[in-house]
Amino acid sequence: MKIQRIIFLVAAVLLLGSVVASETAISVDSQVEIPAGEKYIALTFDDGPKADTTSRLLDGLRDRGAKATFFLVGKQIEPNAALVKRMKAEGHQIGNHTWDHLKLQGASSQAVLEEVSKTDAELCSLLGDDEYWVRPPFGQIDQCQEALFTVPLVKWSVDPWDWKLRNTDKDVAAVLKQVKSGDIILMHDTVPESVDAALKIIDVLQEKGYVFVTVKELLEKNKVTPQPCIMYYSDKRHS
Template identity: 40%
Template sequence: MKPSKPMRTLWLTASALFLFCLLRSGAAPSAADVLPVSGTVPQKLVALTFDDGPRRSTTTALLDGLAQRGVKATFFLIGRQIPGNEDLIRRMDAEGHQIGIHTYDHTILTGLNEADFQAQVEVTRTLLTQLLGHNGFLLRPPYGMVDDGVKAMAGAPIILWSVDPEDWREQGADLVSQHLISQAKDGDILLLHDIFPGSVEAALETVDALMDQGFYFVTVEELFSLRHISLENGCVYRCAYP
């Protein structure tokens, strides 16, 4: 049941305050921190994901907007864009967002030999591990293209998506957000790109609208964990429908 507007406002305010305290203490919030105080798992969970970043101007604006709303997302990063944006990536990690690999320079992974595959995936994984001090990064192949070789060499769960508004077409924020809002359902993985100003605007519009409809935003890892689905290396996941 969707909480009443006063109760929802109270919960969001409390959540934002709790998130602020966690960030001040240097601790990242867990899945339980984004759920209602009762601890029950909501029936409307979605994972908001972003590809192709980071880009300083747009990714910063997105992180600011998500922080204001107490929302966490998952960012699949391009390795060559890590140098010079280390502070942004550390901020993502500190604020409880999940970080994944989107290859080193947006290269299609299908058909690659092991050396070329590792140059795209393992190099990016190493950069992120050295920067953040931990591992376990999910993989999203560019264009969602996967073959047996990608599955065998991934070294991580492969995360695709279930709702794609094709924001790269630069259709305008309203059209992108309308697509997401009309299509989103419990267990979906939403795809956007944080390198476009319009996509950032659409993402925040979508968050506001779906939260009003009773949706809760979690990272990809949290989405599957809360639905009791184990992510396995080399397996492809598009959604976490109950």
């Protein structure tokens, strides 16, 4: 597997060199949509894990029978290894959010590969070989970086700006105002108020018949076959 990853890195760099550089950023509007289906929602969390808040969130998800997707920052994985193993054991999807939360848009191909592959290696070492989907920090990459990815990319369709608001009631209101079946919600498990908000959101929407699934499950339930290099963001567009 290590040899395959090395071969991939070399091949990706060579491939990138043959692509005409472009300053065009890949935004949510230019990517593949997830069609609306049943009342399924994917709740996703960025920037973790963080010992106290992520642990409390996992407790709440377990108690509610809800699944989520966690996009982890690589350098925070080893210090929180037990939490990451718990995520997998409890059926959550685990993804790659780069090693240092580097903004990939505008970064060199070498930097992109290092940030993603280092985190991927850390996850494989801890959890075993698997396909760890990527969420680029800030949700953007350059068009010429597409060839660097061998897994699906994940953006979002509902963003309450919880990291900025840091207000549980406002977070809940922001999500409930716009959420619908098939959405991917972006939140952050490093923020205490966001954890409180996420659990309240689950309670309200479960009462309305919604089921919380992983991003991978959301695509499967909507009969979407995930493809590498494609940014999935649900059936709602954001400008």
